[in-house]
Amino acid sequence: QVQLVESGGGLVQAGGSLRLSCAASGRAFGSYTMGWFRQAPGKEREFVAAVTWNSANTYYADSVKGRFTISRDNAKNTVYLQMNGLKPEDTAVYYCAADRSQFTNYRGIYYAEPVNFGSWGQGTQVTVSS
Numbered sequence: 744q745v746q747l748v749e750s751g752g753g754l755v756q757a758g759g760s761l762r763l764s765c766a767a768s769g770r771a772f773g774s775y776t777m778g779w780f781r782q783a784p785g786k787e788r789e790f791v792a793a794v795t796w797n798s799a800n801t802y803y804a805d806s807v808k809g810r811f812t813i814s815r816d817n818a819k820n821t822v823y824l825q826m827n828g829l830k831p832e833d834t835a836v837y838y839c840a841a842d843r844s845q846f847t848n849y850r851g852i853y854y855a856e857p858v859n860f861g862s863w864g865q866g867t868q869v870t871v872s873s
Contacts, residue, residue: 744862745769745841752837752867755829759871763824765839765864773817774845778854779824781835781869791837792824793854795847802851807833829871836866 751763763779778793792813793802801813807826815822822839840860853859 745772745775747839747841747862747864749837749839749864749867752869754870754872757830757871757873759829760825760827761829761869763826763837763839763867763869765822765824767820767822767841769820771845772820772841776842776847776854777813777815777822778840778842778860779813779822779837780840780857780860781833781837782866783835786835788838788857790855790857793851794822796842796845797848800848800851802854804855826869829869831871831873834869834871836868838866839864 745767747765747767749765755761774796776795779791780788781791782788790804794813794815810828812825841862843861
């Protein structure tokens with residue numbers, strides 16, 4: 744598996760933008776589908792976005808579709824989450840995660856389940872003020 748470290752969180756006003764990064768260690772990064780999840784206080788962890796290992800497919804939660812963009816650079820062992828048009832309800836700790844298995848390309852509903860991800864970062868706080 745891979746070790747993951749998120750960065751790029753912070754405090755931003757509603758309507759603003761942030762770009763989260765997730766740096767991975769390990770030579771196998773390019774073989775794992777990567778996902779972003781978030782967890783607000785008192786709520787369950789929820790799916791945000793995922794990108795398959797070869798960037799062939801991306802998946803988004805309905806709540807962020809059209810505002811967030813996930814991408815990856817396998818040469819840099821990094822996955823990104825560009826967040827535009829931020830809203831107060833986007834406030835949460837954001838986590839990146841790596842698929843449990845290599846070279847998967849399942850339907851999007853598979854990647855929406857945290858249980859299907861085997862490695863997690865420590866999280867980065869995103870706070871959106873109104």
